[in-house]
Amino acid sequence: MNAATRLGLLATALVLAAVARLLIGVDPATGELEFSWPASDWITFRFTAAIIAVLVGAGLSLSGLLLQTSLRNPLAAPSVLGVSSGAGLGVMVALLIAHHAGIETVPWFAPAIIGALIAVGIVLVLGRRDGWPDPVTTILAGVIVATMAGAGMVLMQSMLPADTRGRFLAWAMGTIPDLAAPGPLWGLTALVLAATSWAWISARRLDALRLDEASAQTIGAGPEPLRLVCLVLAGVVTAMTVAICGPLGFVGLLGPHVARLLVGPSHRLLVPAAVLTGGMVLVGADVFRQLISLETGRLPVGVVTTLAGGPFFLWLLTTSRTGEWRGDSNASV
Amino acid sequence: MLRCEGLQHHYAGFTLGPVDVTIDRGRLAVLVGPNASGKTTLLNLLAGLKSPSMGSICLDGVNLSNTGRRERAGKLVALPQRPWAGEGMTVIELVRLGRLQLGRDDEAIESALDQMGLLTHQSTPLGALSIGQRQRAHFARVLAQAEPKSMLVLDEPTAPLDPVWAQRAWAVLREHVASGGGAVLAVHDIAIASAMADDAWMLHEGQVRCSGVASEVLAPDALCEAFGQRYEWAIRSDGSRWLVPAPCSETSDAHLKRPGQSSE
Numbered sequence: 209m210n211a212a213t214r215l216g217l218l219a220t221a222l223v224l225a226a227v228a229r230l231l232i233g234v235d236p237a238t239g240e241l242e243f244s245w246p247a248s249d250w251i252t253f254r255f256t257a258a259i260i261a262v263l264v265g266a267g268l269s270l271s272g273l274l275l276q277t278s279l280r281n282p283l284a285a286p287s288v289l290g291v292s293s294g295a296g297l298g299v300m301v302a303l304l305i306a307h308h309a310g311i312e313t314v315p316w317f318a319p320a321i322i323g324a325l326i327a328v329g330i331v332l333v334l335g336r337r338d339g340w341p342d343p344v345t346t347i348l349a350g351v352i353v354a355t356m357a358g359a360g361m362v363l364m365q366s367m368l369p370a371d372t373r374g375r376f377l378a379w380a381m382g383t384i385p386d387l388a389a390p391g392p393l394w395g396l397t398a399l400v401l402a403a404t405s406w407a408w409i410s411a412r413r414l415d416a417l418r419l420d421e422a423s424a425q426t427i428g429a430g431p432e433p434l435r436l437v438c439l440v441l442a443g444v445v446t447a448m449t450v451a452i453c454g455p456l457g458f459v460g461l462l463g464p465h466v467a468r469l470l471v472g473p474s475h476r477l478l479v480p481a482a483v484l485t486g487g488m489v490l491v492g493a494d495v496f497r498q499l500i501s502l503e504t505g506r507l508p509v510g511v512v513t514t515l516a517g518g519p520f521f522l523w524l525l526t527t528s529r530t531g532e533w534r535g536d537s538n539a540s541v
Numbered sequence: 542m543l544r545c546e547g548l549q550h551h552y553a554g555f556t557l558g559p560v561d562v563t564i565d566r567g568r569l570a571v572l573v574g575p576n577a578s579g580k581t582t583l584l585n586l587l588a589g590l591k592s593p594s595m596g597s598i599c600l601d602g603v604n605l606s607n608t609g610r611r612e613r614a615g616k617l618v619a620l621p622q623r624p625w626a627g628e629g630m631t632v633i634e635l636v637r638l639g640r641l642q643l644g645r646d647d648e649a650i651e652s653a654l655d656q657m658g659l660l661t662h663q664s665t666p667l668g669a670l671s672i673g674q675r676q677r678a679h680f681a682r683v684l685a686q687a688e689p690k691s692m693l694v695l696d697e698p699t700a701p702l703d704p705v706w707a708q709r710a711w712a713v714l715r716e717h718v719a720s721g722g723g724a725v726l727a728v729h730d731i732a733i734a735s736a737m738a739d740d741a742w743m744l745h746e747g748q749v750r751c752s753g754v755a756s757e758v759l760a761p762d763a764l765c766e767a768f769g770q771r772y773e774w775a776i777r778s779d780g781s782r783w784l785v786p787a788p789c790s791e792t793s794d795a796h797l798k799r800p801g802q803s804s805e
Contacts (some may be wrong), residue, residue, distance in 0.1 A: 280627060304742060416638055418627030422590045423679070426621075428614030428642035473629035 211471040216472065222262065225491040229258040232498050241498060253386035260393070261384050261485040261494045261509075264449040265483050267400045268456060269486020270407060271442040271449075271465025273478065274466055278438035281508045283524060286446040287463035287517075289346070290327045290353030292457070295443075295450035296380065297357040300364035306373060312438050317395070320447035328443045329352050340421070379454040382510015384494050388452065396448050397441020402483060403445050404483050410434070411475035418473070431437040456510045458517020465524065487515070542566065543587060543617070543692045543723065548596035550582055550739040557582050557747040559596065566690060566723040569714055571734040571755065571779045573727075574744035575768050580727040581696055582621055583744065588619035588694040600692065618686045622696040622727075624679040626667050632729065633663040646685070646720075653684035659707070676701040680710060687717065696725040699733075701726045727785050731772065735759040735784040743767050759784055781785030 233242050233254055246254050268286060275284040275291075284290045291445040302319035306312075330353050335346030360378060365373050407414065416429035417438075424431040449456070463486030464478070470485070471477040500507055542565050546662040548571060549558035557579040564570050564587075572580050585591040587598060589605045598605045600617055608616070613752075616641075626635050636650050654660045657677040663672070667675050687693060693714070699707040711733060714724050718739075728734045734741065734755065741758035743750045745767045751758050771787035 256693070276605060282628075309594050412638070412641055415630075415634065416641055417639065419635075420623070420625045420631055422588075422619060422621035423624050423682070425590050425628075426588060426614070426617070426619040428610040429636055429638075429683075468629075472635065473627070 210211070211477045214494050215477060215481055215484070218467075218481055218488070222488045222491070225488050225495065226258045226270060228495050229261065229491050230254050232495055234498060239501070239505075241501065242293025243509070244360070256269065256388055256393075256456065257384050257386040258491060260388060260396075260452060261487060261491045263383070263393075263396050263400050264453050264456065265459055265463065265486040265488065266404070266443045266483040267396065267449045267486070269467070269482045269489070270400070270403055271446045272460025272469075272486075273464040273482040274407065274438040274442040277417050277475070278435040279341050279343075279346060280417070280441075281341070281346060282465070283343070283521070284350075285458065285463075285464075286324075286442065287354065287455060287457040287459075287514075288461060289331050290355075290357055290519065291324045291331075291443055291446045292450050292455035292460075293354045293357035293361065294330075295320040295447040296323035296455045297360045297364070298326075298447070299451060300361045300376070300380075303372070303376065304364050304367055307368060316443040316451040317392070317419050317448060321444050323357070324443040324447035324450070328439050334438070359396035359425040378508060381508040382454045382456040382513065383508045384453055384490075392452060394450075396452060399445060399448055400483075400496055403427045403441050404479060405440070406437075407479045411479060414438075414475040414479075446482025454510060456490070457514035458521060459490055459493075459513050460522055461512075462486075462517050465520075518537070542602075543598070543600055543694075543725070545593075545598045546596055548583075548586060548598065549594050550586055550591065551594045552582075553748060555579070555582075557586075560749055562742060562749065562752060564692065564723050564725045565604065566692070566721055567718060568723055568739045569718045569737065570723075570740040570742065571728050572725060572740040572742050572744060573729070573731060573734060573759065573764075573767075578744045578767075579747040580744055584619070584694050584696050584725070585621075586729055588617060589600065589613060590619060590621070603615060611642040614686065615688050616691055618683050618691050618693050620679060620683045620693070620695040620698050624676075626679075629666055631664050631666050632659050632670070632681075634727040635667060635678055636681045636685045639682040639684075643686065643688075650685045653681040656684055656709075657681040658709075672701045673703055675707060677710075680713075682756060684713065687722065689717075689720045689722055691717075691722050693717065693722065693724040695727070697727050697729065699728070701729065707733065707744065731759060731764060732783045732785055 231243055231245060231459040233246060235242050252481035272285040275286065275289060276282055287372055298319035299316045300317065306314045331346060331349045333343060334340045334349035337345055364378065365376065413429050413434055416424045416427060417431055417434065421431055464482045467478055467485040493516065494509050497507045497509050497512045542563060544563045546561050548560040560583060572583065574580050586593050600608060636653055640646055654663060657680055657770065659678060659681055664672065667678060670678065682711040699710050702710060715737065718724055740753065741755040742752040743758055743763055750767060751763055764772045771782045773787045775785045776782055776784045
């Protein structure tokens with residue numbers, strides 16, 4: 209089976225997953241699971257949830273791919289490097305300020321973007337060794353930033369009154385809303401499409417980032433500005449997803465790696481594959497969480513992605529040869 | 542013509558220069574010197590991979606900092622000391638990247654692969670090749686990228702190659718120079734450099750100790766001063782001269798003939 213066929217199968221799988229999400233839902237009156245085409249007054253909610261899951265999953269996966277490529281690190285992902293938590297902290301700080309200023313609603317995207325970019329900047333600065341992001345130090349710096357930003361979010365929550373705090377609790381754990389204003393939804397759609405198009409058009413230059421720095425420079429790839437664009441784009445896309453769904457763990461790690469296994473490392477195929485896989489992972493997680501009924505309701509989707517992605521990250525940590533991403537692997541002579 | 546004037550670079554307590562050198566098209570220049578003498582730093586500066594602390598580097602009269610990525614990719618092609626490519630990249634993908642800014646040229650790509658004996662390994666991931674084969678793949682990338690008039694800046698390009706492929710690589714470089722291009726490379730193999738190069742610079746502790754025609758610069762006395770190692774001329778049966786490190790004992794060099802020494 210060639211890579212293009214695999215790409216087609218991925219697209220089909222995504223559509224099927226989205227249809228499954230439309231067919232599955234919880235009756236709000238009884239709390240029972242329903243497997244049926246929703247009634248006309250409910251279809252908008254399920255459709256909105258499915259669309260958001262596809263877009264957010266695609267965006268996070270693309271962000272993960274851009275981070276992995278630009279940092280030459282297979283373990284890089286928005287949640288691992290603290291980008292998601294940074295965006296979340298940005299939203300919480302803005303929420304606290306808005307609450308004290310008596311402002312009811314503010315656009316959460318701006319503080320999310322600022323938080324995400326600050327997190328990227330800190331990780332880059334802390335993770336540098338000899339002017340280059342060291343794989344292990346970068347991940348450690350990311351873990352520290354993610355932990356601190358997560359603690360910051362809890363602190364911000366505790367400083368809010370109970371009613372406001374309750375509204376944001378589900379968001380903070382990662383949830384896919386089934387109701388969204390058209391503005392943010394269109395904004396996210398446009399951003400994910402634009403970022404995907406840019407990455408696809410820049411596929412060969414992104415491939416050049418798989419070379420050593422000097423080779424990438426001499427062939428004219430312009431690795432430094434390209435890397436900066438990748439990092440900023442990953443930060444902004446992640447921030448948009450966090451503003452809508454809250455921090456979702458590991459989607460940005462799972463998506464690119466599954467896609468790489470299916471179509472290989474060349475970005476011409478990897479970019480669309482990662483976008484499709486990310487969408488599928490998140491829609492799949494959202495379908496899965498509907499199936500598990502707890503006394504208190506359904507699991508937040510962020511818990512599902514973290515429970516699934518955590519072991520995958522550990523597996524990757526123990527098996528991935530980061531040296532191969534930086535050309536340090538030993539070869540037979 | 543690649544020319545640098547008053548070139549200086551400071552890092553980690555090491556100072557390179559000031560260096561003034563010119564590499565003309567149609568000439569093959571080698572840069573020799575002991576470890577940590579500044580060869581790689583100088584080549585990185587000449588290739589525009591690093592910015593100098595002081596001084597200027599001009600390619601055909603235009604300051605390198607004023608040339609765009611695309612223009613530079615066609616005119617100035619570098620091969621770093623230990624090039625590498627990330628996980629899963631195949632030979633053909635690497636060689637095609639040489640044309641990233643120059644437009645696809647299947648003929649140039651095939652020719653480069655053929656010159657480096659990699660036509661049958663096109664689809665092989667670099668990770669599955671030996672270190673020498675990988676170096677040939679990176680060399681092929683350089684050849685695919687190079688235009689006839691390009692200046693090549695290569696850092697120890699033949700170090701991982703076996704003698705046969707090292708000779709082949711030198712021959713390819715001579716062809717490039719003969720077709721109007723230029724090349725400068727750092728080497729440790731003084732013997733082959735003395736036989737193949739037109740010009741040479743000897744670098745020692747960040748300073749160019751001597752430069753000029755290779756046969757004059759790569760002289761036993763100068764090499765002895767730079768490396769602390771005696772070199773002698775050996776004469777092959779075809780009459781060509783090769784510089785070789787002097788053996789430790791006089792008895793072990795019976796197979797060598799030196800100028801003025803009669804064969805027995």
